Amino acid sequence: MDFKRNHVISAIFIILGTLASQATSRALSESSIAEKHEQWMAKHGRIYDDSAEKERRFAIFRKNVEFVEKFNKEGNKTYKLSINKFSDMTNEEFMRHHTGYKMSTSSNTSTSFKSNYFQYQSLAATDIPTSMDWREQQAVTGIKDQGRCGACWAFTVVAAVEGLTKIKTGKLISLSEQQLVDCTQQNNGCSGGSLESAYEYVIQNRGIAREDTYQYQSTDMGTCDANKESEHAAQITGYEQVPSRSENDLLKAVSMQPVSVSIAAYGTEFQHYGSGVFSGDCGTHVDHAVTAIGYGTTEDGTPYWLLKNSWGEQWGESGYMRILRNSDAPEGMCGLAMNAFYPTA
Structure with a gap:
């Protein structure tokens, strides 16, 4: 009987010890993430209105940290995630504030837009470089932040x-996004807009001002500044659409110039993309717009597109993204081959 009693007591102590160890581990983990959150707040200059808001944001931050760490530990993907300045936001909040692409709903009758014309159609495979990075040609300004x-x-x-x-x-000239936000009447400023309407505005206005003349304010200013609007630093005569659902045609276009593309930016993986060739689950409901500035193939043979984003340098590969090229879907990874446009001189 004493042996049985002692055995039961030992088992109880082992269970209590295990529970205590788990509780201590959870407390240490909570403390570690809380410290990480404080460091993250200092790094990004984040200040919350009150303790309740800080507590709510910490819960979101902790969930995102756990997601990123679990993903990276699995180590079986072509890309890595990272904690960034968006890590105290839910994906729904992030999408609401940091995307903004909208499909055009009006039929375009402008003579400056040739919907059935693709000037690079006749390019032969031998005419297309195996890799391209327009940054190397000094045709890309620095990363900006919407x-x-x-x-x-x-x-x-x-x-x-x-x-x-x-x-x-x-001449590489940094041009004005704020002018398009304020002056493109068919778009909705910070509430989103289409690529076609923006290109139409540049054409009809006979140009666009310099960035330093009409500076970005990250908000709708309410009115178009006519004086700044009239200063034309660059002009285009038209724009064309890359044939939809054709990565091969998109390759031809990007080999010749940077191209505007719409993309589906949905999901925590996209929000926290850090490095490598992205091939995650993002869908094809395009809601964001980026610029295809090149393409290439990694050393292990993975083909990719090189994209310039507008979320600042603290996202992705210093503001850029490599994403899988030649995916199985005709619309391209994250729908990037569905709606692509480029300007013409």
């Missing part, structure tokens, strides 16, 4: 016009 404004559509149109201007004139 902030909490759904103006991605303005950033990609500006980036494409900047690239074409450099190719045609030899």
